[in-house]
Amino acid sequence: MTDSIRISVDAMGGDHGPRVAVHGARLALKERKNTSFIFHGRSAEIAPLLEEYPELKPVSRIVHNDNVISMDEKPSQALRKGRNNSSMWAAIQSVKDGEADVAISGGNTGALMAMATFCLRPMEGISRPAIAAIWPTIRTDIIVLDVGATVGGDAKQLVDFSILGAALARALFDQEAPTIGLLNVGTEEMKGHDEVKEAARILGEASGAGFVYHGFVEGDDIGKGTVDVVVTEGFAGNIALKTAEGTARQVGTYIRNALKADIVSMLGAAIAGQALQALKRKLDPRNINGGVFLGLNGIVIKSHGGTDEIGFKAALGLGYEMARSRVLDKIGEGMRRFPTLTTQGSANDPEPEAKPA
């Protein structure tokens, strides 16, 4: 099992208990054989599930923990109660201790972010972490961040997010110099907060250092795939993400209703069944499940709390790819190449250590 990717799972997170996590792991293992799992949570509930999946059991280990962070707990409460002693914390701690390459939880997002930040700490030079979403577009998958870690944020933070997002694009999509766009509004009058304008200036000057700064993009540029990485603060990003999910679901409802409006439509839909099934898969939110916590000294993936084993499998697959592609190394690289973040270097001097004497 050389080079196996070791995934630490908070088996108690999510609305549906450990079955989703364990069943999801079984499906993920089918797709990526060289994976091993550590399941954190109530052993009495997890062990019988592993018995059901003989192919999963040999690559799995259970670390018992009785304490479960509930979905409605406030992050500060969760941290007080569950620090050092909850399935969620233990899953993250496995990454810190080097026992796992990535941690995954379907639990309370705020609690997970608080614990991950507290346990793994922000990377040097990064002020606050972000949550990145892998967003399907007409062109190809792109990255949108922050979709919900921080409300507001200054120019420095938006620049940090750009470095993080570019590194993720380099890692996941194998792009040498991904294009970056700053999410903004359209009308000339109001073009953006001061923070967005200042971030644009910094990114414009640094363009070329591992990314290409494209300029401002608007909400409809996300679905078009105008750039590889869309950067914004967490409030607008979360609203964009949720609004897109809502719209996709809304249009899905329209399609279903239209195609069962009368017998002729139903016949047509039956004949075009395969195409419509493919479409349904494409619109299935479970297949794009998983928010990536970026900017910490370790990788943590948030799975949607309400998802099933198909969705959890997708989040595990994402975690696997994050670990395999060495995203943390790529972030470090990106930071070293970024001119204004290195106190000693300049735009033409990617190695700050190489300062002339």
Add this chain to the structure above:
Amino acid sequence: MTDSIRISVDAMGGDHGPRVAVHGARLALKERKNTSFIFHGRSAEIAPLLEEYPELKPVSRIVHNDNVISMDEKPSQALRKGRNNSSMWAAIQSVKDGEADVAISGGNTGALMAMATFCLRPMEGISRPAIAAIWPTIRTDIIVLDVGATVGGDAKQLVDFSILGAALARALFDQEAPTIGLLNVGTEEMKGHDEVKEAARILGEASGAGFVYHGFVEGDDIGKGTVDVVVTEGFAGNIALKTAEGTARQVGTYIRNALKADIVSMLGAAIAGQALQALKRKLDPRNINGGVFLGLNGIVIKSHGGTDEIGFKAALGLGYEMARSRVLDKIGEGMRRFPTLTTQGSANDPEPEAKPA
């Protein structure tokens, strides 16, 4: 022509010149007979178009103006250059002078907002205007504002927008007490800016004064139609609107591609043709064209600059309904009923003038 609704049209606004405006008016007149039009712009271009539509000509008047505000002019420039002397300004001035009930332009949004604000002035008690979108949902049409007039905004502004949105819902949808939701993010940790929290407190206390305060809503609640009015500041609102448009277009592309993937799918699509046509109409952005400027002493509608006559017709129809339903009166009513905005009244005293001696 008693009770005819008089629409003032900036015939030179938009990407495609006066043909779209005049042709759109002809289509709008077919749907709503008791409409009359004032077309502002270059007479030499507009007059020949009216000759083409003999049914439109008798209810139309041309007010010549040579100056056209271009799409890329900055609002401040546009205001300097076009104040008192441009087709855009003249269209708004007609409303101010009482010659028209509503003004419509497909021109530069920032310039239109600047000119409308300068010419019509904000209503007493309203600090800044908002742009409201009529948003189709699974349940029914709802109102989302602000979708692009102001970046940022304090609690008072969000409360103002709530009063404006509720009045628009009462006017357009004939709802006695529309439900209001404040757009926010999901995770407990970061629940909103301080401004959103403070606005929630004020709205909670005032709930019942012409609206029902529902609480926070998330991006996916928009498409679900969870509330009748979704309130947010212009940055997040614009991003939500554009992201939804982009997502709808993206899913539309998926549908088209799926249904022409092979001969069987094409056959099925042909048979379900009527249903798919209905679906296409439902997803057609032209049918929901028109942003409403709210909070000024007069009604102005922004039509999408790139739309065609079908889209312009929709914006004209929206303007007609706004005028017919006396939305300005309803806003005034809503403000008088709102407790914290009346310095002399209280929640139980909707008539501030009736102060006990």
